[in-house]
Amino acid sequence: MRVALTGAHGFTGRFVSAALEQAGATPVALQVDLRDEAAVDAAVGATMFDRLIHLAGHAFVGATDWRSFYAVNQLGTLNLLDAVARHRPGARCVLASSAQVYGQGAEGLIREDAPTRPANHYAVSKRAMELGAELWRQRLELVVTRPFNYTGVGQPDQYLIPKIVAHYRRAAGTIELGNTWVRRDFGDVRSVAEAYAGLALAATVPPVVNIATGTVSSIDDILAALGAISGHRLDVTVNPDFVRADDVAVLGGDATLLRATLPSWRPRALADTLRWMYEADETT
DSSP states (O other): OOOEEETTEEEEEHHHHHHHTTTTTTEEEEOOTTHHHHHHHHHHHHOOSSSEEEOSOOOOOOOHHHHHHIIIIIIHHHHHHHHHHHHHHOOOEEOOOOHHHHSSTOOEEETTTTTOOOSSHHHHHHHHHHHHHHHTTTSSSSEEEEOOOOOOTOOOOHHHHHHHHHHHTTTTHHHHHHSSSEEEEEEHHHHHHHHHHHHOSSSSOOEEEEEESSEEEEEEHHHHHHHHHHHHEEEEOOOGGGOOOTTTTTTEOOHHHHHHHHHTTTOHHHHHHHHHHSSOOOOO
8 A cells, every 4th residue: 555645754744654564565755835826736647646645734833824724635635636636536635624613612521523713824724625625526535633742752842832842841930831731642753653554454444534642631741740750840920922821621532433443443542642842863
């Protein structure tokens, strides 16, 4: 089984490539500017593959260049699906959307049938991608995935958990954070990669599926775990600019459907993820 992979050299893609190889498949990097319709068509036509995992996109929600969210995440994905439908009709395409499409009003462990209320350009672009992709569902086997928060070695420090881990690694005295009591679903990129590989290779798959652990932890829990791992005490200063007044107490993903689809899949414990990140070789 040859599985084409966009974003193969990104944070998630490197682990998905490894997971595919571990599962006996051959990952094939599909590198192209998704905004260039002709280039996408040529790249897809020149690449031999059976199935596709589409990870490439404009991801950081704090980015101010909002137009690129739509150019890459929405229109770029539709360029890709159109090319695959022409050159590999009927192929399974696993698409990386985001749990952020659930948006405002979501609370607890969210199921796939929950309402979608995206609240920022990144989330809107992902929901628009989902809706647009439906127009190719009769020509392709589509699996829309909605991953919740996940982290791991190699994720930039602009993201919350790598930022916290970096403070512990250098034994910083203080860190500025927002609400530390809120509880969220934090996955491990290695487990997420195994889920992507599993969804690409499984016999049957659902049209939409969360990639989540089904459990939640607070930032306070993460601070306590890293304190135990490192033996270092980090003082937290609450920065009002980081505080969201409307933060919900608990927000995570219901992983029931994912577990039913991939019965052997299990998420790693957050404590194991934090230790892996804290002890990682900085050159990794």
